[in-house]
Structures are given as structure tokens and as C-alpha cells.
Amino acid sequence: AYLNKIRPDMKLTERNPYMKSRMDQEKVCEDAADENFSTCVLELPYIFGTQPGRKPVWTVLIEQIQGMDKLPFTLYPKGGTAMLTCRQVGQVIAGAAENKAGKTGFEAIPIGMYNMTWPEFLDIVFAARGMAGRKIVTVAPWMMRMGMGKIVKDYKNRGIESGMDPMQLPDIMDYNLFIDKKYCLELGVEEDDIKAAITDSIKVSQAAFEGKVKLLEMKGE
Template structure:
């Protein structure tokens, strides 16, 4: 199958391309420069560097013509801050361009579409009492993105949205999202304080298997909650500590109210700088301190995801973060950093 991808040089896109190529598919991609130094981009991928958002419909159409598959592995996440209302920024990068791309894909008779979304959309469905979309602009944008994308599904086009959780693994030259947590742990000299709760997680390799599995197996319009390894924050932090060389450092669990109180300083700083965040941090405390776990059966049975070494994937992420913070490695970040 010939597959067109937006974001083929990113952490998830490049791993997805490798998996697709390994399975016998051909992949072409448009990606924003620069390519991270040392990034292991599959040489078999046909790559064009540029900003797809600045390309005309006809330029995109030329890229999609003859393709049976399309993967959207781009956009921005909740770390992005900007002028209020921040939802407009998420709409600009996550929804509007995808709607245009899906419209062109349908014109080009693309049959299989995979979109990389967020597991917050899953928890918005399963925990309506949290009012996630109503409270957090980023989560609202992911829910709206998902609804829009699935509206394109019909007998001629299969659409899969992967609701991705926390992901571990690295791409040389690209800054991991976990750098902020390494900095936090280092700033707490005597012990590490963190809230109760926990999360589901996967490795980069497993995300790649989700992408390929959805391209090959999804029928109709479906969202797939992605989760494989469920850990409490304390369990995860023990692995962080191990790879940071501080395995005996004590972890103290703080109550929800204390975490929420600490988030007030983030909100205060945002207001001072006239910026808005994708997550309303004080209200987000109830999510952060919950066990946001997802069973692995769906992605195993429907997408063919296999076990991986989550301990090693976390370790690789931690090591790269340390090298970047200590000036041993150069890395590029994400939009807005």
C-alpha cells in the first residue's frame, strides 16, 4: 500500500514509517525542517521538507494522488501556551488543517486514514463528571478533532483515531517531553514529591504498531484508546530515579489539594504574561491524581500490538533528557518551545 504521512520525521511519525515500510508498504511524507541531528529517518521514505499548511490544495493533492493510506502525525499538544483564547491556536494546528487534508484525501480516493490523537478524548467519554472538554481548551480541541475526523468515515474511507497516552522512547536530536520532569526531580534535593494517581503508557515502538495495525485492519470510523502498561506515578518515578542514578531517593505522595495549590503559581505566571494554557492546571489536579489507566486488550486484539520493554524505553528517555540538560546533546523541541 502507498501511504502519505504528515509528520514523517517526528518521533512518532518516523517510527510509524519504519513499521509500515517493514511490513511492505511505501511511505512518502511532508515534514517541517529541520530534521533532528542523528535522527534515524528511514531511508526508504520519500521525504519532502516544507510546511504543508502553507501549501496549496493542488500541491497536497499531487502528494496524495495514488495513495491508499494517509497518516496525520502532526499538530501541537497541551504544552503549547499562547494568547487567550488558546483554543484558537489548537484549532489552527490540530483541526482546521486536518479537515482540509481529509477533504483532499477523500477527493483522491484514499481508503485508510490514521490520526494521532489524545487519550484525554477517551477519558472525556468515560468520565463525564470530570467535564474535561468543557474545562480544558486542549482537551476540547482533541474531542472536536476526533468528531470532525470520524465524520469523514464512510463505505469508501476508513478512519481511525489513536487516543495516545504518555509515550516513552527517543529520537536522537529531539527533546523528549519528559525533560520538565527531570528538572523537577533534580530541583527537589532531599526527596521527590509527587501526587497520588497514575497513568497508562506505551513505547514508541508500540505506537508504530498501532499506526500500522490501524492502516491495515481498521474498518469504518473508530477511536482506539491506546494503553498497555499501567503504573502509579510512584512506580514510574522509581524507574526515573534508577536511571538518574538516585535509586534510593525517597518519594513522598502529596494530597490532591496540595498539588492543586502548587498549580496556582503556574496560573498566576500565565496571567502575568497574558498567556493561556491548554490545561486549566488547578482543575486538572483531579485528573492528575486519578489512575488514568487503560486496558491493553483493544490494541492487542484489533491492532496487533505486542509487548515491549517499557523499563528500557523510560530509561532511554531519561538518559536523553539528562544529556540535553547537561549540555552533552543538542536537540530541537516542539512548536512553541
């Protein structure tokens, strides 16, 4: 939702059902607010940390990059993202609830405590996988798009409607989607060890990908 607001020129809701659904959800919350009732949407970025017994979403990343492990380098976009830890998500939720107490109206707050480029993030990922110092080669959107055609064809053959437009994803991942942590600090969020949280997430994701542990899937059971 945050990217859609700061980059209206990308027309994200027109091409990405997932982003449209997020904006629709936000509108529902906004419409529910009035002079007697307050609502708040926390625009959360990537979250790191583990939930006992549940498969992390980062198994998808492991699946994406392991195919390049035999190469002398890994190809990846040069953009970046905001992030925070599971502990900090709890803090920001509590802070937002306390902040809205006694207030009315609607508020959407962009959330993020740390900003990393994808290469910086992958340095931590590969260290967690026992491949510290792995060379990362960044690619331009047009190069990434060349490899997305196969995915588009696969989705079509399987009758899958993707939540994200595979042909616009390269442009999104090329962008540094960074968020000022001042919003989190105002809600009482404290510093945490993001590197340790990423490392824990990746180690569990790698074990799940290799079938070494049995975990609940990301979808609801």
C-alpha cells in the same frame, strides 16, 4: 480524549483547551467517515523511547522534579497512567491501518500496553538519574493545588493561556488513567521493554536539561 469519555463528570473539555481540541479533532475524523470511507483515531497515552536528534518531552518532567532533589523526598500525585514504547506506536498504527482495510465507518481506540502509578514510574525515572531508591511521598489534589497558584499567576503575567487548567490538573493526576491492553493486542502489538524505554527517555532528557547535548526542540522547526 479517553479520560473525557470515561469521566464526563470532570467536565474536562470545559476547562482544558487541549482536551477540547482533541475531541474536536476526533469529531472531524468521525464526520469524514461514511459508507464509502473509514477513519480511525488512536487515543495514545504517554510514549517512551528516543528519536535521534530530537529533545524528548520528558525534559519538562526533569525540570519539575529537579527542584526537589535537595529534599529527602520528592512530592508527587498518587495517580497513574497508561503508556507504551515508540516501537509499539509503530505497530499499533500499522495494525489499525490493516484492521480498517475494507471497512467503513469511524472508530476511536484507546491505546495502552502498560499501566503504572506515578510512584512506580518515578522509581524508574530516579534510577535513570542515578538516584535509585529515592523516596516518593504522594500528595492529595488539594495539596498540589496549593502550589499551582504561583503557576497560574506566572501564566497571567506572561499572557499565556495554558492548554491544561492548572487548578484541575491535580485531580487529573490523582486519577489512575489505566487502559486495558486488549485493544493493542487485537491490533498486533508485541511486548517491549518499557523500563528500558523510560530509562533511555530520561537519560536523554536529563542530558538535554543540563545542556550536555544539543537537540531539536519538540515544536516543529
